Amino acid sequence: MKKGAKCRIISFFLVLVLLASLECMPVQAAKLPALKVKGTQLVNAKGKTVQLKGVSTHGLSWFPQYVNQKGFTYMKKKWGINAVRLAMYTAEYNGYCTADAKNKRALEKTIDKGVKYATKAGLYVIIDWHVLSDANPKTYEKQAISFFKKMASKYKKHTNVIYEICNEPNGGTSWSDIRSYAGKVVKAIRSKDKKAVILIGTPTWSQDVDLAADSPLTGYKNLMYSLHFYAGTHGEYLRQKAQTALDKGLPLFVSEFGISDASGNGNLNKEEGSRWMKFLKKNKISYMGWSLSNKDESSALLRSSSKKVTGWKNRDLTPWGKWLVKQF
Numbered sequence: 290m291k292k293g294a295k296c297r298i299i300s301f302f303l304v305l306v307l308l309a310s311l312e313c314m315p316v317q318a319a320k321l322p323a324l325k326v327k328g329t330q331l332v333n334a335k336g337k338t339v340q341l342k343g344v345s346t347h348g349l350s351w352f353p354q355y356v357n358q359k360g361f362t363y364m365k366k367k368w369g370i371n372a373v374r375l376a377m378y379t380a381e382y383n384g385y386c387t388a389d390a391k392n393k394r395a396l397e398k399t400i401d402k403g404v405k406y407a408t409k410a411g412l413y414v415i416i417d418w419h420v421l422s423d424a425n426p427k428t429y430e431k432q433a434i435s436f437f438k439k440m441a442s443k444y445k446k447h448t449n450v451i452y453e454i455c456n457e458p459n460g461g462t463s464w465s466d467i468r469s470y471a472g473k474v475v476k477a478i479r480s481k482d483k484k485a486v487i488l489i490g491t492p493t494w495s496q497d498v499d500l501a502a503d504s505p506l507t508g509y510k511n512l513m514y515s516l517h518f519y520a521g522t523h524g525e526y527l528r529q530k531a532q533t534a535l536d537k538g539l540p541l542f543v544s545e546f547g548i549s550d551a552s553g554n555g556n557l558n559k560e561e562g563s564r565w566m567k568f569l570k571k572n573k574i575s576y577m578g579w580s581l582s583n584k585d586e587s588s589a590l591l592r593s594s595s596k597k598v599t600g601w602k603n604r605d606l607t608p609w610g611k612w613l614v615k616q617f
Contacts, residue, residue, distance in 0.1 A: 329538060331542070342369070342617050343364075346403075347589075350392065359599035371413060372575070374415040376580070380420075386432045404444060414450055420458060425460065426454070434477045438478070453488040458495070462492055471489045488513050495516060495545075514542070515542060517545045518543070519546065520558045520561040521551070522551035528568050546576055547579050554587050566616055588609060589607055
């Protein structure tokens, strides 16, 4: 064989090897633009208002199967969501602060997968420190500082990551306590990530946004405050509290909502739900529907009989799930 022919054959095989290796490489999603807070609005780098619309997982220890690439990509393409929330309980069964070290590592791994899958799907992703039965976020303040410092260090280059530092303070927890806690956790995040959007919970299961508006956290940018509602329980009086907060310049983010009653169960109130959606649209407030699970309750998006973790058809959705998908 002539030397030139031999070289061409070798070159041909090298090209084949290169192409094969490229096919095996993970496909990277286009980098989402970093968001910031301007006035009461969430905006992009050009100052254009951005309204995030998506779903929240249920507890990551209980329903980890829904954190998967196909599911996230499906919801982006078929439902039209642009964000997903990863709800990590802090004190419930297998909570981050109450279970063993092995469980803690498993939860961090699930979050890592969630951020990876959301990034590849082209979604913004909220890492949620899901305070509930622990009531006062100061209960596990040290753990929260450590956790968010670790998360911010890991994801500081991810322009799509948002931090939610206390889901639903309750049990009479004062805004003063929440504000004190928030100051320490925000400082920890900012020591690693200077610009990411941070969501701060408010008293009474993140309803008393008007109290936060009277004395918001100062000295930091890109902070928003959580407003949660369930239309079966919360109506015009809570919208009035929200409007009061907006009028005082407080940026709101609905990081969790439903149209069942506040327990997450009971009858759906679609009429009140529609009034809420009109309010959110008018004020360009972002919203995350609860919850991506097949739990046997009316606030679950999926029927308890559905075992699918992606590719859901209409028959797989609950009445709430069908209603929510129409809102995106």
